[in-house]
Amino acid sequence: MYSNNRILVGKTAAEKELFILPEMANRHGLITGASGSGKTITLKVMAESFSDAGVPVFLADVKGDLAGTAFAGEVSEKIQQRLDKLKITGFTPKAYPVRFWDLYGENGHHLRATIKSVGADILSIILGLSEAQEGNLAIAFAIAKDEDLPLNTIADLRAVLQFIAENRADYNTKYGQITPQSIGAIQRSLLQLQNQGADKFFGQPMLDINDFFQTKEGRGEINILDSVKLFQSPDLYAAFLLWILNELFSKSPEVGDQAKPRLVFFFDEAHLLFNNMPSYRLKRIVQIVKLIRSRGIGLYFISQAPTDIPDEILAQLGNRVQHALRAYTPAEQKTVKAAADAFRTNKEFNTEQAILELGTGEALISFQNEKGAPEIVEHATILPPQSRMGVITADERAHIVAASPFVTKYDAVARPGQSNDIHESYKKYDPNQAQAEALAKYSGQYGNGPLNKSEPKKPAAEKAPAKTTTTRRGRSTASKATERAVVNAAGTASRGITNGFIKWLFGKK
Numbered sequence: 001m002y003s004n005n006r007i008l009v010g011k012t013a014a015e016k017e018l019f020i021l022p023e024m025a026n027r028h029g030l031i032t033g034a035s036g037s038g039k040t041i042t043l044k045v046m047a048e049s050f051s052d053a054g055v056p057v058f059l060a061d062v063k064g065d066l067a068g069t070a071f072a073g074e075v076s077e078k079i080q081q082r083l084d085k086l087k088i089t090g091f092t093p094k095a096y097p098v099r100f101w102d103l104y105g106e107n108g109h110h111l112r113a114t115i116k117s118v119g120a121d122i123l124s125i126i127l128g129l130s131e132a133q134e135g136n137l138a139i140a141f142a143i144a145k146d147e148d149l150p151l152n153t154i155a156d157l158r159a160v161l162q163f164i165a166e167n168r169a170d171y172n173t174k175y176g177q178i179t180p181q182s183i184g185a186i187q188r189s190l191l192q193l194q195n196q197g198a199d200k201f202f203g204q205p206m207l208d209i210n211d212f213f214q215t216k217e218g219r220g221e222i223n224i225l226d227s228v229k230l231f232q233s234p235d236l237y238a239a240f241l242l243w244i245l246n247e248l249f250s251k252s253p254e255v256g257d258q259a260k261p262r263l264v265f266f267f268d269e270a271h272l273l274f275n276n277m278p279s280y281r282l283k284r285i286v287q288i289v290k291l292i293r294s295r296g297i298g299l300y301f302i303s304q305a306p307t308d309i310p311d312e313i314l315a316q317l318g319n320r321v322q323h324a325l326r327a328y329t330p331a332e333q334k335t336v337k338a339a340a341d342a343f344r345t346n347k348e349f350n351t352e353q354a355i356l357e358l359g360t361g362e363a364l365i366s367f368q369n370e371k372g373a374p375e376i377v378e379h380a381t382i383l384p385p386q387s388r389m390g391v392i393t394a395d396e397r398a399h400i401v402a403a404s405p406f407v408t409k410y411d412a413v414a415r416p417g418q419s420n421d422i423h424e425s426y427k428k429y430d431p432n433q434a435q436a437e438a439l440a441k442y443s444g445q446y447g448n449g450p451l452n453k454s455e456p457k458k459p460a461a462e463k464a465p466a467k468t469t470t471t472r473r474g475r476s477t478a479s480k481a482t483e484r485a486v487v488n489a490a491g492t493a494s495r496g497i498t499n500g501f502i503k504w505l506f507g508k509k
Contacts, residue, residue: 001383007049009042009321010365010380011086018380020046020319022053022260024368026298028289028316032306032339033323038361039302042321043266044069044385046300047222050264051096056213056220059266060227060241068388069222070098070400079384082361086381094386097216099223100401103201103240107226108401109410112203116141116151118243121281126198126239127189136182139175140164154190154199161187196233201240205410209247213263231269238272242285245299249288252295262296270301271308286312305335306342314342318368321382324358343377354379 001008006019020029033039044066047057061067073093075083083091100108115123120141124134140160141151149163150156161183164171168178193199214221230237248265255262267273274282289299301309301317305325309317320342327333340352343366354364358379366377401407 010382018365026261026293027318029300029319030317031302031321037323051220056263058223060225062227062231064228064391067392071095071388073388102226114152133182249292255296261298264298266300268302270303289316306339322364
């Protein structure tokens with residue numbers, strides 16, 4: 001609830017309001033607690049308040065129960081009891097402006113990125129590569145850049161890897177040792193990634209990160225990434241959100257301290273990001289967390305325990321909400337003590353004991369004051385959300401997606417007779433037709449794909465001349481690659497040359 005220029009989150013039994021000052025919201029935050037303790041409600045209440053304050057929000061919906069933010073809630077008996085307890089009057093259920101996104105393009109705008117934009121570092125995390133394999137992947141990216149080879153899709157990358165493996169003797173001196181074993185391991189990992197359906201994420205049109213910074217009638221848009229399916233691949237989920245975070249950092253301008261953030265980013269299940277992370281990658285994330293607030297972006301990590309987050313990150317999180325923890329083992333008891341020690345002591349209660357006794361929807365809260373110092377911890381009850389809590393129907397989702405102006409930008413599909421160049425297709429696309437098709441698609445008429453299976457296939461594009469890039473030996477990369485493809489055509493499957501590679505060579509992409 002946004003009131004008196006404050007992000008109101010909860011109230012104490014003595015009716016003290018606990019709120020985040022908008023000017024301190026980019027000092028980042030932490031929401032922790034055991035499963036079922038109320039973290040999702042806290043996230044939802046904070047997202048609604050930021051939206052009311054005109055601040056756009058990005059969050060991942062791993063259970064599907066945050067989608068209801070797009071619709072007004074209702075004052076149930078349980079909510080009325082909480083309102084009475086908090087002595088809140090004039091509570092009004094309402095809907096919020098929501099944009100649905102989906103890496104697979106099934107339950108929201110199709111969110112894509114090119115292989116090149118994701119980069120070797122984050123792709124290595126997704127693929128679970130060893131240090132040696134990561135080095136070979138970095139070499140592949142460097143050669144692709146120097147030789148002007150496309151790196152948009154997984155097929156592109158597999159083609160480049162095949163090319164440099166066959167020509168490694170030409171590159172070893174300049175770029176470092178390229179080993180067939182590492183290239184083979186990377187190819188196998190890419191194949192597994194394709195089998196998981198993740199290849200739908202890599203391609204064009206690529207996400208314009210500025211589309212997350214939208215407002216509607218003075219309220220911030222709440223960008224909800226449908227992650228129910230994505231979360232089944234935890235490494236991919238964590239790496240994808242890390243890519244989003246890196247995009248926000250690298251493409252947002254310096255704005256300094258402002259009256260409120262330009263965007264608030266909630267990182268749910270944050271422990272997945274830091275699992276088995278090498279120190280050199282952690283240093284990069286710490287740097288982003290420290291510097292991204294000057295871009296006007298607030299980061300809020302959500303996990304079960306504060307110990308899930310590295311100390312270097314915890315030190316940057318000034319706004320904290322601690323829900324109940326359980327302590328059945330010595331290790332869990334240490335976790336509770338660590339969580340209690342992170343707060344400024346309140347003489348009215350024992351912090352460590354309070355963490356163990358908190359009920360669902362209750363939390364210990366400490367936010368930063370106007371001087372940037374953490375307030376004394378308070379025992380509070382979290383406010384109820386104003387929007388609907390729970391999942392929504394396919395038709396409800398379809399209407400939200402179809403009404404979005406982004407439907408023609410990210411979800412349009414080329415039809416027979418239209419240009420096969422994806423950007424040209426979008427320029428020619430009829431917005432009314434696009435919205436009608438989006439409504440049908442997200443209602444399930446098209447299933448998991450954008451086209452009705454009964455529709456005719458697109459005619460093959462005319463063969464385009466291969467792009468010529470001259471190498472230091474005077475031969476073009478296109479002619480070398482074509483020669484290799486022809487020689488090895490019979491052994492395509494066994495040698496790992498993908499259909500995407502052949503399409504790339506002959507301009508049928």
